[in-house]
Amino acid sequence: QQPVQSPQAVILREGEDAVINCSSSKALYSVHWYRQKHGEAPVFLMILLKGGEQKGHDKISASFNEKKQQSSLYLTASQLSYSGTYFCGTAAYSGAGSYQLTFGKGTKLSVIP
Amino acid sequence: DSGVTQTPKHLITATGQRVTLRCSPRSGDLSVYWYQQSLDQGLQFLIQYYNGEERAKGNILERFSAQQFPDLHSELNLSSLELGDSALYFCASSPTSGRALETQYFGPGTRLLVL
Numbered sequence: 445q446q447p448v449q450s451p452q453a454v455i456l457r458e459g460e461d462a463v464i465n466c467s468s469s470k471a472l473y474s475v476h477w478y479r480q481k482h483g484e485a486p487v488f489l490m491i492l493l494k495g496g497e498q499k500g501h502d503k504i505s506a507s508f509n510e511k512k513q514q515s516s517l518y519l520t521a522s523q524l525s526y527s528g529t530y531f532c533g534t535a536a537y538s539g540a541g542s543y544q545l546t547f548g549k550g551t552k553l554s555v556i557p
Numbered sequence: 558d559s560g561v562t563q564t565p566k567h568l569i570t571a572t573g574q575r576v577t578l579r580c581s582p583r584s585g586d587l588s589v590y591w592y593q594q595s596l597d598q599g600l601q602f603l604i605q606y607y608n609g610e611e612r613a614k615g616n617i618l619e620r621f622s623a624q625q626f627p628d629l630h631s632e633l634n635l636s637s638l639e640l641g642d643s644a645l646y647f648c649a650s651s652p653t654s655g656r657a658l659e660t661q662y663f664g665p666g667t668r669l670l671v672l
Contacts, residue, residue, distance in 0.1 A: 446599070473657035485559065485647060485663040486600065493658055531599060535657045542605075542655040544613050547592075549599040 449548035466532030561664035582650030
């Protein structure tokens with residue numbers, strides 16, 4: 445099942461903070477975050493595993509609440525370069541030692557001067 | 558640059574036609590994944606190949622098929638094309654069969670327009 449991302453879109457001024465949430469109804473093993481600029485390939489940001497918190501990029505961090513099956517991406521002191529669509533991908537076990545990623549519909553983030 | 562290559566970058570064709578999209582994974586990666594991204598939609602998983610064999614199937618239409626060759630490059634074949642097949646098609650690769658902490662690296666995509 446596709447994870448649900450919120451908000452669908454957000455507009456920030458440079459220097460403001462934002463939180464993007466990703467929720468799933470399925471038991472999750474990990475959550476993967478990507479950023480995609482318009483017309484380009486999604487670029488990997490970070491992976492979180494069951495309650496772990498990682499900082500994959502400067503001023504971008506994330507958390508994973510296993511009980512709630514929810515992950516949140518935190519963008520601090522946003523920069524113009526943060527603009528893009530953020531996707532979460534949730535990994536669920538698909539058998540034979542493999543996990544399948546299912547992506548949410550994305551959150552469009554626009555940072556303005 | 559992720560190291561994943563896709564050709565062609567753009568493809569314009571007519572309804573009813575057949576096209577082939579090609580993907581070369583990063584050096585050493587054994588898995589290739591295909592995704593479809595329509596306008597303002599998320600990434601819809603189509604199919605995964607691991608070391609030449611089909612590993613997982615997503616929302617792939619019967620008109621679509623894929624394969625992975627001994628040199629690990631992959632091709633996605635789309636036939637009897639319809640207007641609704643117009644989309645960005647991405648392939649991604651990962652080192653093994655797809656573990657929970659394994660990153661998928663995306664290629665630049667092929668933009669397909671069906672007229």
